[in-house]
Each structure stands twice: as C-alpha cells, then as structure tokens.
Amino acid sequence: MNYYETQLERLSKTTFGNQWQLDTVIGIRNYINNNYDQDLNLDLLSQIRYVSKYHLLRLFKRYYGQTPKQYLTDKRIEMAKNHLKNGMSVTETCFAVGFESLGSFSTLFKKKVAMTPQEFCKEQLSRSIESNE
Amino acid sequence: MRVKGISIPVLDQEKALQFYTEKLGFIKKLDIPIDEESRWLTVVSPEDQDGPQLLLEPVPLHFEPSKVYQEALMKAGIPYTQFDVDNVEEEYDRLVKLGVEFSIKPTVMGTVKFAVFNDTIGNNIQIVEEL
Numbered sequence: 453m454n455y456y457e458t459q460l461e462r463l464s465k466t467t468f469g470n471q472w473q474l475d476t477v478i479g480i481r482n483y484i485n486n487n488y489d490q491d492l493n494l495d496l497l498s499q500i501r502y503v504s505k506y507h508l509l510r511l512f513k514r515y516y517g518q519t520p521k522q523y524l525t526d527k528r529i530e531m532a533k534n535h536l537k538n539g540m541s542v543t544e545t546c547f548a549v550g551f552e553s554l555g556s557f558s559t560l561f562k563k564k565v566a567m568t569p570q571e572f573c574k575e576q577l578s579r580s581i582e583s584n585e
Numbered sequence: 586m587r588v589k590g591i592s593i594p595v596l597d598q599e600k601a602l603q604f605y606t607e608k609l610g611f612i613k614k615l616d617i618p619i620d621e622e623s624r625w626l627t628v629v630s631p632e633d634q635d636g637p638q639l640l641l642e643p644v645p646l647h648f649e650p651s652k653v654y655q656e657a658l659m660k661a662g663i664p665y666t667q668f669d670v671d672n673v674e675e676e677y678d679r680l681v682k683l684g685v686e687f688s689i690k691p692t693v694m695g696t697v698k699f700a701v702f703n704d705t706i707g708n709n710i711q712i713v714e715e716l
Contacts, residue, residue, distance in 0.1 A: 454662030
C-alpha cells in the first residue's frame with residue numbers, strides 16, 4: 453500500500469466514517485439535481501430526509517463546501533447556460549430552471565457568469581457563426 | 586483576473602499529447618514552438634473548449650527539482666491533478682480497454698467516487714464523480 457492509499461484508508465475511517473450523514477447529504481443533493489426546477493426550500497429538503505433544517509444545513513456545508521441554496525443556485529445557472537446554448541429564450545429558460553422572476557434570474561446569472569443572459573445568448577450566437585465559417 | 590489554465594509536468598510532450606488526446610479525449614488547443622525542445626502545448630475538454638486549458642509542460646526535463654517532486658508524487662501514489670467525469674465506472678471501463686493502467690480502481694469515499702491512473706508521462710491522475 454502506497455502513501456496515498458494509506459491516507460485514503462485513514463480518511464475513510466475518520467472524516468468519512470459516518471454513513472448516515474453521507475447518505476443524508478448525498479440524498480439531498482440528488483433530490484436537488486432532480487428537482488432544481490421546482491420551488492425548493494430548506495423546510496422541504498429537511499422533511500425529505502427527516503432531519504432538522506439546521507442540522508441539514510450544517511451537514512451539507514460540511515461535506516459539499518456550500519449550502520443547499522448555493523448548490524441549487526449553481527445547478528440552476530448551469531442548466532440555464534445549457535438551455536440558452538441550445539437556443540431556448542431567456543424568459544423560457546428562467547422558468548424552466550425554477551426561477552420565479554426574470555429580474556432575480558438575470559441578476560443571479562450576471563453575478564455568476566459575469567454577463568446577462570441576453571449577452572450570453574449573443575456570445576453563443578457569434579461563436580456558432582465563427583465555428584461555421 | 587481569470588483562471589485560464591493549469592499546467593501539468595510531462596516528461597515527453599509528444600507522448601503526452603498523444604495520451605491526453607487519443608486516450609483521454611481532450612482536444613489540442615494551442616501548439617506554439619518555444620525553442621528546439623519545447624512547445625507551448627495546451628489541450629482542452631471537448632465539452633468546454635473555451636474553458637481552462639491544460640498546459641503540457643516539459644519542466645521536469647529542464648528543472649531538476651520539478652523532476653524530483655514529480656517522481657516523489659508518483660512513488661507515493663499521489664495524484665496532483667484530477668478531472669471531473671460524469672461516471673467513474675464508465676470512464677474506468679473505457680480507459681482500461683485502451684490499455685490505461687489504474688493504481689486505484691473505482692472507489693467510493695465520502696461524497697465522491699474516484700479512481701487513479703498512470704498517464705505514462707510521469708503523473709498519477711485522479712478522475713472524480715461527485716455523488
């Protein structure tokens with residue numbers, strides 16, 4: 453067994469030794485991945501895994517390094533980028549990934565991607581023209 | 586300030602280019618001659634061709650401490666570089682069929698599944714699937 457394998461074995465017993473906690477956070481992440489377009493909140497997520505919302509928040513952040521809400525936002529923006537690349541309109545995309553208003557979608561999109569959804573669409577269009585030339 | 590790329594030390598740039606394109610499936614992005622021995626050689630993921638570039642850097646050939654460091658990492662089994670994949674098992678099967686040698690088969694630990702392979706030019710590489 454080399455040094456890396458020895459360290460992995462140690463970490464699997466110490467840092468990653470609680471299977472219930474792991475099953476809980478993995479289950480929540482999968483639920484977000486499959487339902488990011490729905491109205492998700494911490495109350496709902498905690499009911500799914502029968503855990504208090506504060507405990508869930510703490511556990512999710514411990515294992516994934518961000519809160520469920522931050523993860524959900526990243527997931528929605530990632531999916532929005534895919535939709536926009538595939539030619540979906542900005543308004544359709546906004547609702548398809550679970551945002552309730554165009555304003556909050558545009559604001560978050562700009563914060564995460566450093567351009568508005570409209571600018572992102574224009575850039576995709578110019579790239580596809582370039583690649584076809 | 587943006588993250589445009591990361592470099593990986595390689596013992597042979599041409600061999601590295603073959604491995605990273607033909608086996609791993611990356612695409613050559615830049616290939617600029619620097620001198621008689623070295624090129625500014627980068628590859629990108631086919632899924633993110635405008636994303637970060639991986640610079641295949643021949644530094645162990647010119648800088649002894651880099652070579653010592655790379656050899657020590659290899660001996661210890663430590664993967665200094667890792668790539669995300671959608672499915673570790675599928676990628677493992679695909680690469681094994683291409684003759685790639687793994688030091689760690691697909692393993693679940695914590696919230697990830699991972700495996701480690703030898704890139705044949707001096708590095709252990711880890712592939713990771715988030716669970």
